[in-house]
Amino acid sequence: MKLPQILLTLFFSACWVGVAQAVDAPYREYDQMEDYLPHVKGDMRLSGSYRHWKDPANLDWRMAGSPEDNWKLNWKFMDPPFNASVHGGHFALDRGESIFKELNKKGRFAACLGARKGSLKGLRARYPMYRPELKHVAGMEEMIEHCGAKEGRVLQNGSYDNSAISVYVASHSNGMPININVTSSGPLKASYERGRKLFHTRAGRFNLACSSCHTKQIGLNLRGTVVTTPYGDAAHFPVYRTRYQLQSLQLRFAECNLDARTQPLLPSSRAYTDLEVFITALTNGYPVSVPSERD
């Protein structure tokens, strides 16, 4: 083949590759990727607000009372031990305990969730994890639905009873730092990488990515609300909210999607699970704190 011919062949095969990619990968826009550290202290590079909330027991109550400064506490003043008031999260905890005990009479329910020697201690801090039984990475609430079904009980992911059990299970890890490994190669790391990309993918009627608000607008006002850092959020979910009663992390994604006029996904969807892994990795090193409340 002469050089022009080779160039021509190369040109056409390049076109072909371009077409093939266009067919299975639709046009998408991404916010510029941040350099994330899968640990809560990574926020020092993003918003720097971590310095104000890294010690949950000793928050500055004056900042909590100041409308200009309270977002810098990442709303942690609404978590225990700072917040000692009784709220809907405590009722959920009680309900979760009674359903859990009913389902776990033979110890099978806890074992199915991944408890070691029947103990729930530390279990929440290791979620989401790869579950060989499902052959994929699953969040705590997806497992509660799955293991509940095996005991003959309907506990849909996102439902009140499911989240109530999740709060009860999490309460055994209170004070223990979230600890999921997304740096050694494996399904969890792959899920983290997909989640990181999704976090930066523009979608919906306003063409916004999660990061359009949660990295570019931290500390800025969207009308009356101030956006906070995505670091450190996963430790207080499911959370009590007056409007939602009890909200799992994946239902929070659905709320943010709807607020930003993006079609929401079903709980347990692969995409929301990937986002959950990403958001949870940004909370590595921060202690589980339930029951919590938010506005």
Add this chain to the structure above:
Amino acid sequence: MRISRVMVWLSAVFSMSAVSSEWPTDLAVSPSAVNMTLQPKVVVNSGRLEWAPFKRDLTRWPSLSHADKQPTPKPRKVMLEEPLNGDPIRGRELALAREKGYCIVCHELPGEAWPGTVGARVLNFKQHNYSNELVFQQIFDSRAFNPNSVMPPYGTFGILNEQEIRDLVAYLQSLD
């Protein structure tokens, strides 16, 4: 007449089957409803998650589903034909209306409490001496100037029509 109806019907069936085979199964939708989008409703002391219709259908735009094949509408450059013929009073209404511009979420506008602080303050806008065309393009599709802009592409995404954007330009240009 009859033939053309059959053709329309046939092509509708074809395009529907084309959509449904590509339709992601993990969207929160009720496929038979006019407004397909659903929002979750948590019911106290229940193991079931309820879903209620959302006020708008959002299935026309890409979601975060891995199976979503809908492309994001690409940035568009537009020309503005003068005269502007915009109505500044209508423009102000659009800037405050929740399901229209709702510019106030991000921008400070004169005489309004609780403004957003994400975009620049739009107070004495006239002093910038921007051309109508530039302001029209910024609202129609700001990605033409800044690919990383977080301001929604109101024109390209069909949130506002051309006349509505003309009204907004007239409103901003009237602020001195």
